[in-house]
Every structure is written in structure tokens, then in C-alpha cells.
Amino acid sequence: MQGTVLDFSIQANQGFISADNGKRYEFTGSDWNLATAPEAGNRVDFDTDGSKAFAIYADPTSSQKIKATKSRVTAGILAILLGNVGVHYFYLGAWGWGLICILFCWTYIPAIVALVFGVHYLVISDEVFQVKLKKKPEPLDILW
Incomplete structure (x- = not known):
């Protein structure tokens, strides 16, 4: 049924x-x-x-798919290329961490952490990524 x-x-x-x-x-x-x-x-x-x-x-007859709110590939690429200033955090809604990255971008720590996050976003499945996003991230949530 x-x-x-x-x-x-x-x-x-x-x-x-x-x-x-x-x-x-x-x-x-x-x-x-x-x-x-x-x-x-x-x-x-x-x-x-x-x-x-x-x-x-x-339902196998339904054409319904999981609605993607954000792209994990976009988040991964943003983290790898612009992670030192926290652009991926702003994209994902965790703007508190984005601000922290901007404050500490001169230390290169945000760039190293963002590289790890970027690779992580690129290797996890879309379903896992969307489930993590559905939790409605707060400004200081880490979306690992």
C-alpha cells in the first residue's frame, strides 16, 4: 500500500x-x-x-528525491580554497566559526582545519551530509 x-x-x-x-x-x-x-x-x-x-x-513509484539544501561538493571546494577565512562556514550557516576563522586567519590554523573539513565533505555521502545539515546548525556548531 x-x-x-x-x-x-x-x-x-x-x-x-x-x-x-x-x-x-x-x-x-x-x-x-x-x-x-x-x-x-x-x-x-x-x-x-x-x-x-x-x-x-x-515508495518505488514516487519520483520524490531528498531535497538538497546545500551542496557538499560546494562546501568542500569552498573549505579547500577559501577555508582560511571561513567561507565554507558562512555557506553552511555556522557563521560564528566563520568569524573566528577571519579573526585567526593570520595563524594558518583555520586553513589547516578547513583543508581537513573540505576533504571530509568531499568523501562523505550526500545523504550523510544532508542529515547533518537538517539539524539546523547554530552559529558555533561544527558540521563534522
Whole structure:
């Protein structure tokens, strides 16, 4: 059966799916079989036992993809080329670290750290990178 995730609460570890037949089904986090966390609007394929959904997977007929908010390749290249002044931090929303890089750019420490971060951004997968970005970085969060 196919449907759309209506809501999911991480605290309660419960959510609801609206099936294409018009019925709503409850599910728990342990029923979720996708690499990304459940979000409202996700198209899914699932089985039911009457009122509960289980064995939840991505809907294979859906053209829905994970929306990329920022590019890991762009972040990696910015870190390698302009990391000494923290441009990659500004790009990713961690502007507090960007300011610290500007203050200490004369020490070359930000450039060395940015080189490591740049290589890291380039070798991790897009899914892992997007999951880290979904945590809404604060100004002084390190996006490792």
C-alpha cells in the first residue's frame, strides 16, 4: 500500500501515514526502514495490520528525491580554497566559526582545519551530509 507521511514525533517515536485509499495508519520508528528520518510529505510503501503500518519503505513509484539544501561538493571546494577565512562556514550557516576563522586567519590554523573539513565533505555521502545539515546548525556548531 502507498501513502504519505502526515507527521512523526521523535520524542514519542510515533507517526501517522495517510494512505492513498484515504485511511490513516499509525506507525512507530522501529517500523521505518529508510536511511533518513520520517518527515511529513515523504511518499512511502507499507503493509498494514488494520490500524497500524509496518515494514515502511520508500515508495518505488514516487519520483520524490531528498531535497538538497546545500551542496557538499560546494562546501568542500569552498573549505579547500577559501577555508582560511571561513567561507565554507558562512555557506553552511555556522557563521560564528566563520568569524573566528577571519579573526585567526593570520595563524594558518583555520586553513589547516578547513583543508581537513573540505576533504571530509568531499568523501562523505550526500545523504550523510544532508542529515547533518537538517539539524539546523547554530552559529558555533561544527558540521563534522
